Amino acid sequence: MSEKDAIERRRTVKYLLIHAVIILAAAICVYPLLRIFSVSLRPGDKLFSTDLSLIPDGATFKAYASLLKDTMFLRWLWNSLLITLATSFIGVSLASTAAYAFSRFRFPGKKAGLILLLSSQMIPAGMLILPLFLMIMKLKLMNTYLGMIIAYSVSSLPFSIWILKGYYDTIPRSLEEAALVDGTSQVGAFWRIILPLSTPALSIAFLFNFTTAWNEYLVARVVLFSSKQYTWTLGLFELQGQYITQWGMFAAGSMLVTIPVLAVFLYSSKWLISGLTLGSVKG
Amino acid sequence: MDILRSIYEVTGFIVLIALGVAALEGYFYYHFKFHDRSWFFPAALLAFPALALAVSAAVTGGFQPRLWSWFLMAELLVLAGFKYAVKGRHTVPYLLLAPAFVGLALLLVYPFVFEVYLSFHDLKLTTIMMWKNTGKIPFAGLDQYVKVFTTSPLSEVSFWALLGRTLLWTFSNVFFHVAGGFALALLLNNAIRFKGFYRTLLVIPWAMPQVVAVLAMRGEFHSQNGFVNIILSKLTAAFPFLASMGIGPVQWLSDYPLLTCTIINVWLGIPFMMVVILGGLQSISSSYYDAADIDGASYFQKLRFITLPLIKPVLMPAVTLGTVWTFNNINVIYLVTGQAGGTEQADILVSALYKAAFTYNRYSYSAAFAIVVFALLFFISVTYLHGFDAAKEER
Numbered sequence: 001m002s003e004k005d006a007i008e009r010r011r012t013v014k015y016l017l018i019h020a021v022i023i024l025a026a027a028i029c030v031y032p033l034l035r036i037f038s039v040s041l042r043p044g045d046k047l048f049s050t051d052l053s054l055i056p057d058g059a060t061f062k063a064y065a066s067l068l069k070d071t072m073f074l075r076w077l078w079n080s081l082l083i084t085l086a087t088s089f090i091g092v093s094l095a096s097t098a099a100y101a102f103s104r105f106r107f108p109g110k111k112a113g114l115i116l117l118l119s120s121q122m123i124p125a126g127m128l129i130l131p132l133f134l135m136i137m138k139l140k141l142m143n144t145y146l147g148m149i150i151a152y153s154v155s156s157l158p159f160s161i162w163i164l165k166g167y168y169d170t171i172p173r174s175l176e177e178a179a180l181v182d183g184t185s186q187v188g189a190f191w192r193i194i195l196p197l198s199t200p201a202l203s204i205a206f207l208f209n210f211t212t213a214w215n216e217y218l219v220a221r222v223v224l225f226s227s228k229q230y231t232w233t234l235g236l237f238e239l240q241g242q243y244i245t246q247w248g249m250f251a252a253g254s255m256l257v258t259i260p261v262l263a264v265f266l267y268s269s270k271w272l273i274s275g276l277t278l279g280s281v282k283g
Numbered sequence: 284m285d286i287l288r289s290i291y292e293v294t295g296f297i298v299l300i301a302l303g304v305a306a307l308e309g310y311f312y313y314h315f316k317f318h319d320r321s322w323f324f325p326a327a328l329l330a331f332p333a334l335a336l337a338v339s340a341a342v343t344g345g346f347q348p349r350l351w352s353w354f355l356m357a358e359l360l361v362l363a364g365f366k367y368a369v370k371g372r373h374t375v376p377y378l379l380l381a382p383a384f385v386g387l388a389l390l391l392v393y394p395f396v397f398e399v400y401l402s403f404h405d406l407k408l409t410t411i412m413m414w415k416n417t418g419k420i421p422f423a424g425l426d427q428y429v430k431v432f433t434t435s436p437l438s439e440v441s442f443w444a445l446l447g448r449t450l451l452w453t454f455s456n457v458f459f460h461v462a463g464g465f466a467l468a469l470l471l472n473n474a475i476r477f478k479g480f481y482r483t484l485l486v487i488p489w490a491m492p493q494v495v496a497v498l499a500m501r502g503e504f505h506s507q508n509g510f511v512n513i514i515l516s517k518l519t520a521a522f523p524f525l526a527s528m529g530i531g532p533v534q535w536l537s538d539y540p541l542l543t544c545t546i547i548n549v550w551l552g553i554p555f556m557m558v559v560i561l562g563g564l565q566s567i568s569s570s571y572y573d574a575a576d577i578d579g580a581s582y583f584q585k586l587r588f589i590t591l592p593l594i595k596p597v598l599m600p601a602v603t604l605g606t607v608w609t610f611n612n613i614n615v616i617y618l619v620t621g622q623a624g625g626t627e628q629a630d631i632l633v634s635a636l637y638k639a640a641f642t643y644n645r646y647s648y649s650a651a652f653a654i655v656v657f658a659l660l661f662f663i664s665v666t667y668l669h670g671f672d673a674a675k676e677e678r
Contacts, residue, residue, distance in 0.1 A: 018470050025467055026484040029554070032499045033487060035510060039502075090386075098383035105376035113380065120391055122664055124611040126633045127653040130640045131394035131401065137415070154390045157383060186375055215492045218613055222641050233494045237618070240498050247502070254495045265490035266483055 040251035063248035073253055076235040083145055087152040088209035095157055099164035100190055117158040133222050147223050152213045160205040167201035207268055232257055401650035402427055408644040427651035436639040436652055437627045449631040456609045459549040464556025472564045489554035497618040500547045504535040540620055540629035548615045563597030613637050632656050
């Protein structure tokens with residue numbers, strides 16, 4: 001009986017220990033976010049206190065108000081949104097047809113094409129910034145939305161094609177064959193049957209394109225130079241660059257940007273992860 | 284007004300792309316009916332690009348001859364390719380692939396080739412105006428490559444120092460990512476309460492926009508107002524013996540920039556590894572562990588002989604990806620050290636090449652540097668993948 005008790009006690013200790021370690025790790029993961037939140041609530045004269053409490057004394061939303069009023073934060077968000085939506089739209093529409101070809105047809109160069117897609121992921125992203133920058137300069141598209149869209153539009157294409165191909169592979173061929181027998185063309189079958197069926201995968205590809213472009217910083221840094229055209233990433237960096245004065249506004253802006261992104265990510269993470277591990281599970 | 288114009292600009296481009304796609308798809312659609320009519324090909328050649336030109340000029344209100352001529356040429360090339368090179372049964376897949384591959388060719392392959400071209404020429408701040416106006420750059424041969432190995436890309440640090448630092452950075456980051464991710468995944472894989480909730484909290488660093496995450500962490504390492512130093516000074520105040528051991532607030536950003544970047548990047552990277560490994564762990568059938576329990580295996584024996592071999596197929600691709608990502612990580616380092624007056628003690632190869640191009644305006648030098656880095660990465664990946672394949676054969 002006492003032996004059973006000992007085992008029971010050991011199990012409880014182990015259980016508590018696991019919880020303790022995980023809670024510690026979770027605290028480390030979440031704390032910076034909470035601290036941004038707390039800084040964003042601080043009144044202007046206490047920005048630099050070494051206070052660690054979560055809700056500071058005299059918490060106000062003044063930083064948010066002045067961020068929206070005194071800076072071009074809304075304009076930056078708008079710029080980002082416009083560039084990102086256009087990029088994702090182009091990316092997904094290009095990927096959807098290409099993935100269909102890879103999934104349903106056998107043709108010379110198929111394997112080479114897939115390998116090319118994978119190996120393009122090997123090229124350091126930082127390496128292509130310079131030639132893209134020069135191309136955009138030469139096309140006189142510096143500081144424009146169009147230049148940014150051109151620079152972004154294919155960056156997540158290989159990954160999107162890969163995800164969509166994996167999804168198309170799971171749709172039974174007999175569906176299209178039935179449609180073909182009923183007299184539609186190959187394009188009709190793709191448009192009316194495959195695309196509606198693969199809405200989940202399309203939305204994942206869209207989300208992936210969206211987050212990549214939404215969070216991008218390095219290309220925007222060199223292509224956009226007037227603060228009116230900035231994306232929010234540049235704007236935030238600017239605010240934090242003038243470290244001394246704008247710390248509260250930086251925190252407020254971070255919160256406003258992070259919360260929707262976080263919500264979307266957590267909502268979609270299940271599918272995103274299954275997309276990431278698709279290749280490895282099959283191989 | 285500005286906003287209206289921005290919408291025009293963007294819709295113009297979307298219409299352009301959509302037209303390109305529609306032209307190709309339309310060609311394909313009518314291909315079944317018209318492909319043997321002799322007038323169809325010349326008509327397509329003329330009509331679609333002209334239509335695209337007219338509409339996009341009308342929508343954007345401007346006419347940019349160079350851009351349109353490139354577009355026209357690309358379309359001609361595609362159409363000609365389909366007419367003469369690709370015939371018969373394979374037309375459909377090639378046409379479906381065409382838009383994506385044209386995009387990749389223009390925005391991925393062409394820039395790459397352009398970079399190689401740049402690396403053999405001399406484009407810098409003094410020659411860039413000339414290039415802008417006339418399109419000519421002085422030829423430099425292998426000079427830039429020689430300079431990569433002999434002069435500093437920034438102001439003092441040399442190529443070899445950067446290489447060493449990059450390897451150290453990559454190795455330590457990937458090691459901590461995998462170790463941390465593995466540990467957390469093992470803990471989470473137990474039958475515990477609030478598992479989903481914990482998992483959600485633990486992926487937050489990955490889910491936050493990277494710019495926000497890095498800038499916020501950078502703030503936490505600030506010498507006076509940062510969380511890390513506040514905690515350190517509170518600790519030393521409470522336990523004086525720690526101070527006598529030399530522990531105390533530190534100028535993180537100026538004295539230990541590389542360490543700071545590494546800590547930040549480890550914090551950022553663990554969740555991804557944790558999620559991937561957790562997925563692998565959950566797919567292992569519990570019957571293996573039951574069998575091992577009957578045979579009396581210890582915890583570490585089970586870990587070594589069951590868990591590790593079984594998650595290897597999931598772990599290896601993740602580690603490969605992680606290595607390439609870490610090697611190429613400009614974001615963290617640039618955001619931490621990239622401001623005016625920032626240090627260069629934390630720079631790795633890729634961030635140095637970014638700074639050489641855009642802080643120091645040495646374009647051709649940076650191009651040559653990029654080619655060298657690419658060759659290096661290529662070599663590493665090929666050897667690695669080769670080893671990976673060999674290991675696969677063995678199994």
